[in-house]
Amino acid sequence: MTHLFSPSLDSERKHDEPREAIIRFDKVSKTFRSGDGEHAALHDISADIFPGSIFGIIGLSGAGKSTLVRLINGIEQATLGEVIVEGQKLSQLNARQGRKLRTTIGMIFQSCNLMPSRTVRDNILLPLQDKDLSREEREQRVDSLLELVGLSGRERAYPNELSGGQQQRVAIARALANNPRILLCDEATSALDPATTTSILDLIRTINRNTGVTVVMVTHQMSVIKHVCDEVMVLDHGTVVEQGSVYSIFVNPHDALTRTFIETTSNLGRINDLIHADNPAITIGKRQRLIRLQYSKEDVSEPLVSLMTARFGVLVNILLSDIESIGGRPIGGLVATIEGSAENIESALDFLRKKDVRVEVIEHV
Amino acid sequence: MFDIVARWFPHVVEYRGEFISSIWETAVMVGVSGAISLVSSLILGVLLVTTPKGGLLAAPLCNRVLSYAINVLRSVPFIILAAALVPLTRALTGAALGLRGAIFPLVVGITPFFARQVEAALMTIPSNLIETAYSMGFTPWKIIRRVYLREGIPALAKGTTITMVSLIGLSAISGSLGSGGLGDFAIRYGYQRFMFDATLASVIVLLCMVGFVEFVGKIVVDATTRQ
Ligand SMILES: Nc1ncnc2c1ncn2[C@@H]1O[C@H](COP(=O)(O)OP(=O)(O)OP(=O)(O)O)[C@@H](O)[C@H]1O
Ligand SMILES: [Mg+2]
Numbered sequence: 319m320t321h322l323f324s325p326s327l328d329s330e331r332k333h334d335e336p337r338e339a340i341i342r343f344d345k346v347s348k349t350f351r352s353g354d355g356e357h358a359a360l361h362d363i364s365a366d367i368f369p370g371s372i373f374g375i376i377g378l379s380g381a382g383k384s385t386l387v388r389l390i391n392g393i394e395q396a397t398l399g400e401v402i403v404e405g406q407k408l409s410q411l412n413a414r415q416g417r418k419l420r421t422t423i424g425m426i427f428q429s430c431n432l433m434p435s436r437t438v439r440d441n442i443l444l445p446l447q448d449k450d451l452s453r454e455e456r457e458q459r460v461d462s463l464l465e466l467v468g469l470s471g472r473e474r475a476y477p478n479e480l481s482g483g484q485q486q487r488v489a490i491a492r493a494l495a496n497n498p499r500i501l502l503c504d505e506a507t508s509a510l511d512p513a514t515t516t517s518i519l520d521l522i523r524t525i526n527r528n529t530g531v532t533v534v535m536v537t538h539q540m541s542v543i544k545h546v547c548d549e550v551m552v553l554d555h556g557t558v559v560e561q562g563s564v565y566s567i568f569v570n571p572h573d574a575l576t577r578t579f580i581e582t583t584s585n586l587g588r589i590n591d592l593i594h595a596d597n598p599a600i601t602i603g604k605r606q607r608l609i610r611l612q613y614s615k616e617d618v619s620e621p622l623v624s625l626m627t628a629r630f631g632v633l634v635n636i637l638l639s640d641i642e643s644i645g646g647r648p649i650g651g652l653v654a655t656i657e658g659s660a661e662n663i664e665s666a667l668d669f670l671r672k673k674d675v676r677v678e679v680i681e682h683v
Numbered sequence: 684m685f686d687i688v689a690r691w692f693p694h695v696v697e698y699r700g701e702f703i704s705s706i707w708e709t710a711v712m713v714g715v716s717g718a719i720s721l722v723s724s725l726i727l728g729v730l731l732v733t734t735p736k737g738g739l740l741a742a743p744l745c746n747r748v749l750s751y752a753i754n755v756l757r758s759v760p761f762i763i764l765a766a767a768l769v770p771l772t773r774a775l776t777g778a779a780l781g782l783r784g785a786i787f788p789l790v791v792g793i794t795p796f797f798a799r800q801v802e803a804a805l806m807t808i809p810s811n812l813i814e815t816a817y818s819m820g821f822t823p824w825k826i827i828r829r830v831y832l833r834e835g836i837p838a839l840a841k842g843t844t845i846t847m848v849s850l851i852g853l854s855a856i857s858g859s860l861g862s863g864g865l866g867d868f869a870i871r872y873g874y875q876r877f878m879f880d881a882t883l884a885s886v887i888v889l890l891c892m893v894g895f896v897e898f899v900g901k902i903v904v905d906a907t908t909r910q
Contacts, residue, residue: 391818420820431815434909435834444829445819476909496819 338405339366340500340532341373341390346399348385348556359385361556363399367549369499372526372533374547374564376540376579381553383536387502390534391423392416404499421445424493424531428505430485432477438464438488439473445495463491467521483514490521497529504536519546540579544568544644552576565644569614570676585640586610589653589680592637605657609667612651612676622673623654630666632658653680694878702868702881706888708782709864712854713892716789717847720797724846727753727794728801729827739813739823756795761853764792765860785854785862793850800842805831807838837908844900848893855889865889 348360360382367373375383388394389401392408401408403419411419424445432441442460451459464470467487477485486506493501503522507515523546526533535547543550543564550567552560552575559573571577581587589610602608613622623634639652656663667677689696727749733739734746756764765788769779778784808831816826832839858866865885873882 393814393818417820417822420818423818425815425818427811427815429811431809431811433812433815433830433834435836435907444816447829448821448825478909 337368339402340369340404341367341534342400342402343386343389344400344402346386346389346396346401348382348389348394349397359556360389363556363558365551365558365561367532367534369532370526370530371548372523372535372546374543374550375534375536375553376538376543376550377553378538378575380555382556383538383553384504386553387425387504387534387536390500390502391420391425421448421496422498423500423502424496424498425502426486426489426493426504426506428508430477430482430489432485432488432492434477437474437476438469438480441477441488442473442491442495445492449496459495460491463495466494466525467491483510483518486510486514486518487521490518490525494525494529494531498531501525501531501533502536503533505538506535507542508537508539515542516545522546540583543579544583544642548645552579563645565647565649568644568649569612584642584651586612586638586651586653589638593680602655603657605659606655607657607663608653608680609656610651610653610678610680611670612649612678613674614647614649622670622675623652626666626669630658630662630669632656632662632666692880692884694872694881695884698872698881702884705863705865705868705885709851709854709866709889709892711782712785712789712857712862712864713847713850716786716793716854717850719786719790720794720846720850721843723790723794724797724801725832727798728805729831731798731802732805732831733823733827739826753795753798756791757799761788761792761856762859764788765857780861781863785857785860785864788860789850789853789857792853793846796849797842797846800846801839804838804842805835808834837904840900840903840907844897844904847896847900851889851892851896855885 343363343365346360346363347358350357350359363386375386377383385394389396389408390403392411396409403423406415406419408416408419433444436444439460442463443456446456446459449456460473461470464473467490469484469487469491472480472484477488480488489506501522506522507518510518519542522533522535525531526546533546535542537543547564549562550560550564551558552567552573554573554575560567560571560576567576568580571580581590589608623636626632627634634654634656636652636654639650641648641650643649656666658666667679670677695702730740730749731746731753734742734749736743738746759767768788768791772784772787773779775787776783812830812834813826816830821829854862854864855866855869858864858868858870861867865888869882869885872878873880873885
């Protein structure tokens with residue numbers, strides 16, 4: 319609902335001069351009208367996507383993610399508000415200008431959408447057909463794209479002769495054929511196994527770093543966001559519940575949905591499974607509490623726990639601990655039981671909070 | 684060999700000149716009206732698929748009118764349609780009989796059916812392929828050419844085969860209106876003059892033609908299907 323740009327986020331931006339957004343959603347709403355009435359798919363969305371960044375959109379099924387990216391290249395039109403791409407208000411473009419803009423935006427779909435009757439080469443050639451290029455230039459472009467996506471030698475195969483991951487690579491090559499300034503990925507990896515997903519995401523990130531293409535990445539997996547995105551928007555039932563840099567959102571998620579997403583990627587999320595499974599490792603006695611800690615400076619963890627134990631006379635038993643790197647910066651966390659008098663536990667936790675550790679007491683089920 | 688043929692098909696042998704030219708006439712009738720109908724059916728079929736609400740060339744009213752007209756034409760039995768078209772045929776081609784007179788009613792008779800076959804074939808193309816082409820900034824015409832007509836080739840080949848078989852049937856019916864061809868031959872000799880072997884020989888040749896069309900159709904479908 320609100321745009322939770324924490325102050326720390328602004329200081330994280332590397333560029334000091336104000337940047338011009340390449341894609342801007344300005345109070346965008348989208349309502350579908352069908353036979354049996356209206357359906358509000360998106361409500362009052364505002365966001366800036368900056369050139370060269372990888373912008374993630376995450377949400378549950380039906381949240382409106384696909385609708386939102388499809389507004390960017392005009393497959394859908396906003397009912398209210400304005401989508402501005404490279405300074406152009408989409409609602410004010412005529413058909414020809416719209417087509418011209420679309421040639422500069424590549425799109426990758428979950429289902430690849432390769433043309434089944436065309437070979438890999440012809441699929442990649444498709445967006446190049448209207449370009450003023452010589453035959454050799456075209457062929458060279460296809461060859462270099464095939465090499466980029468690691469499919470050299472398969473150019474004469476038909477899509478049905480390729481694996482899902484290979485098909486998605488062809489789709490990436492095709493989306494990049496026109497040297498787009500924007501690459502839209504709608505669940506590009508959802509149908510793939512984890513190893514293939516990682517290789518596709520790495521490929522997209524490499525391309526982003528090398529060409530500066532702005533990437534908008536729709537997903538329902540937080541691991542995808544963690545792996546490649548710089549910024550993220552969390553969508554729930556057509557509204558933005560959280561938005562900011564991926565790091566800031568991992569460190570300090572405000573919305574319950576965001577926390578749920580984060581827990582799916584973190585080892586600490588496993589505590590919920592253990593609780594649900596009534597695992598004997600986490601039977602909690604009278605004088606015990608189950609806590610989850612999260613800290614963003616790796617050096618603080620161990621000393622803090624030791625300090626706390628010594629100073630407040632509490633016992634800490636670590637059940638799970640985790641440290642991971644997001645955008646090259648560490649985030650650590652642990653789940654532990656803490657034992658002592660209620661008073662001592664409270665002061666110990668206060669001590670942690672003062673040290674910028676996020677503390678959560680997990681209520682027992 | 685010739686003896687056996689002469690024993691079983693005495694009248695066909697007797698009128699072999701006419702028999703052979705009627706085979707040729709049927710081939711020309713089916714070929715020419717099929718080719719003309721193919722072009723008009725592709726246009727109509729594309730319009731049927733692209734003009735509904737939300738389509739590439741959305742024009743819902745046009746779509747409804749077209750669809751209704753096709754249904755009306757399809758519901759008229761061919762023999763009646765051909766008879767009703769005689770004045771128009773004569774005005775257009777200068778003849779109501781013979782090859783020249785036969786082609787126009789055949790085109791009118793088969794096109795509504797063919798257009799529906801084309802429509803059904805083009806509907807098999809997943810909408811996300813159309814969307815993909817749209818997202819590349821293609822014009823509607825380019826989407827039609829590069830996706831509908833190109834990706835639809837296997838399904839179009841199937842529909843064309845079915846249509847050609849029906850067209851061979853229609854060409855034989857139009858024989859009863861004096862169009863020439865194998866239908867005409869079978870009626871004039873086999874039916875009116877009780878030369879049963881003339882009918883039998885016509886049937887065999889028509890079956891061979893159908894078989895040939897289906898054979899070619901299958902080759903095209905098999906060569907282009909990539910699923
Ligand atoms: N063309 C349409 N007509 C009517 N309603 C639609 C249309 N497209 C989407 N919707 C509705 O809008 C909502 C958002 O759909 P959308 O496809 O954007 O969700 P999503 O977040 O991409 O979900 P998923 O993760 O399942 O792909 C859904 O409730 C859907 O039913
Ligand atoms: Mg979706």
